[in-house]
Amino acid sequence: MRRIGVYPGTFDPFTNGHLDLVVRSRSLFDHVIIAIAPNLDKAPLFSPKERLEMVQEALQTTTEVTVELFDGLLVDFVRARRAQAIIRGLRAVSDFEYELQIALMNRKLADRIETIFLMPSEEYTYLSSTIIKTVASYHGAIDAFVPPGVARRLKERFGAAR
Numbered sequence: 001m002r003r004i005g006v007y008p009g010t011f012d013p014f015t016n017g018h019l020d021l022v023v024r025s026r027s028l029f030d031h032v033i034i035a036i037a038p039n040l041d042k043a044p045l046f047s048p049k050e051r052l053e054m055v056q057e058a059l060q061t062t063t064e065v066t067v068e069l070f071d072g073l074l075v076d077f078v079r080a081r082r083a084q085a086i087i088r089g090l091r092a093v094s095d096f097e098y099e100l101q102i103a104l105m106n107r108k109l110a111d112r113i114e115t116i117f118l119m120p121s122e123e124y125t126y127l128s129s130t131i132i133k134t135v136a137s138y139h140g141a142i143d144a145f146v147p148p149g150v151a152r153r154l155k156e157r158f159g160a161a162r
Helices: 018-023 048-058 074-080 092-110 129-138 150-158
Strands: 005-007 031-036 064-067 085-089 114-117
Touching: 005 018, 018 031, 018 085, 018 114, 018 129, 031 048, 048 064, 048 150, 074 085, 074 092, 085 092, 092 114, 129 150
Parallel strands: 005 031, 005 085, 031 064, 085 114
Antiparallel strands: none
């Protein structure tokens, strides 16, 4: 049986921290599906289609990774893809409380689907999409924090430096 993991997120935008988790997940799974979700609690900067394109571009040389949009319950998406696990990143203790609640609910809804928590590489522990958007909005240097295609789109979205 192929081991399939689903890495869900809003990915608005996709960062090098996300990329790090995808690459590291490939050592645990035969195939990883990046599941791009709407976030009803936030107003995304990029449309779902734009986020899909950015993630696909960032992962074009990574094998056995696919990118899909989804809406609805994550466990239904995971079941439909015949995946065994949900992959989640934990940067800090503050992430754990929220992620634990979600993982326990997912277990109640689908007890055969595991949640795997991965910590990012040290160089990405402080990185978040929100921080990246804030830096980009003030025309700060973001190239070291996101894949090139993401940096280009952020610069286009926020205009040229002042």
